[in-house]
Amino acid sequence: MAPETEPPFQRIAAELRRRIATGELAPGERVPSTRRIAQDWGVALATATKALTVLRLEGLVEALPRVGTVVAAPAGPTAGSPAAPAAPADGAPGQQHRSPAADGELNRERILRAALELADAEGLAALSMRAVAARLGVSAMSPYRYVTSKDELVLLTADLAFGEAAYPAEPPAGWRARLEVGARTLWSLFRRHPWLAQLSPVTRPLVLPNLMAHAEWALAALEGHGLDATTVLDTHVLLYSYIEGIAVNLEREAQAQATTGLTEQEWMDSRTPALGALIASGRFPAYTRLVADLPDGYDLDLDALFEFGLANLLDGLTARIERAAAGHDRD
Template sequence: MATEYSGGDPERSLELLWGGRTRPSRGPKPALTLDRIALAAIEIADTDGLGALSMRAVAERLGFTTMSLYRHVPGKAELLDVMVDTVNAESPMLEEVEGGWRAKMEVCAREEWALFHRHPWVLQLAWHRPALGPNGTTAYESALTALSGIGLSDNEIVAVFNTLYGYVRGAARVSVDAKLAERHTGVTEDEWWSSRDRYWRELVTPERFPTLNRIRRSDAFDAIGMDFEFGLERVLDGLAALIDSRPLGAKADDRAL
């Protein structure tokens, strides 16, 4: 999946994200709103990918003209920002999660993993140039708060979150790519590998590659979900070692239990 970068007007995006969804308190309810546009766009992207997303496609799904959309959002770039912040509302508020920092980060990681699979197009958008909307900002505040007061410096808090989020995003991209490949080609992973029987039978022989063949026979290469959980626990173990090395680390986590 190619990475996309927003080319929209940043000031207009901020206006849309933080003020563009305010509805009038009086008068008839508008037939077309920014929320409706964003939800329709998300449905298209979820089903067919970002390549199928256009202002025209969204307008057709809603039964309006393309020009009608431009009264609410300047273009696709700004619409993408609104779409991302809309799905960011699905991120958990970690203040509601019982337990210490690790329990909260486990929930955060697993929920983000699920979000990426519900909305795989999010993985195509640049991580370091996020949509600066209220939902995403609230979720980020929640995560940073969960990592505060446990002996980490502010720089370490950001680094710990980035390490965890980077792992989840990277693992999700591998998993999502596998699912998208099956959807777009109509060929399952088993079918793809079965069609390469000569690779295993003649080229990658047990005599030449004994370890690879042993692991293949154990079906370990099929355990994508287990790979995520295994990696998540190892990342959290490493972060726990750092936090426990701080004077407040273990005590702060104990207090939250």
């Protein structure tokens, strides 16, 4: 097939394959994300996903959660050798039906697992029915036999992610210890799957069984301490919003790195002249004094910030519960 008649995903795969073969992309190095491929080649995200899927099936790349797709370590036959699987033409039978021995029977569980891997590696924006189909190496319509729409795919995938952590059968003693366990459990899930923080505002809560299990843990911890029902629900929403609000920055940082190619520290270093100008202006004396007290600079650690904020929230709630227990809470 002449290059100009090749489907776009094959042309993209061929170019990335060339970069890997020549060492331009070394083992362990991140290859362009689906977002970057879509931007650079002017194609849809599904087409970009299909190109990376071809390389993944050839063993040239692998998807790592929160890292993205990277060049795989050399193993087995190289691309272009007789043993390497050939990329099927767009719409060809080989694309629609891969070997059952390689993929197993298509079912909802496999679809949702593939969706979870895709969202973890590329972010929520890359998650679509076509992208999941491309990742599984099946026809674009095949997943619709098990999942009715993209919206359902996102919700079911989110429910799968929220269900990865369970709570102990015997809760720790005391409401505060129980809330700490719940908060840290949710934080660990957002840490593992940062795209979860992008799903929905708290004003439109997700009705998901596995997410409700986290709410049940928190609500049970708040029962029986003199708080009225509205206050209990407000407290739960406040705690969840706090955790989600910190977690939003995990995905935003990943997106910023993918867009700019700069790490967090590299970006901060590039802003040093601008910050120096603000200090030199004399308009911000409090900030200038703080900077002077931090000779080694300030390192923003989201995990430490989460713990700091959680402790302060629970300290305030302690005072509220003590007032309620004493019968003096009239707020």
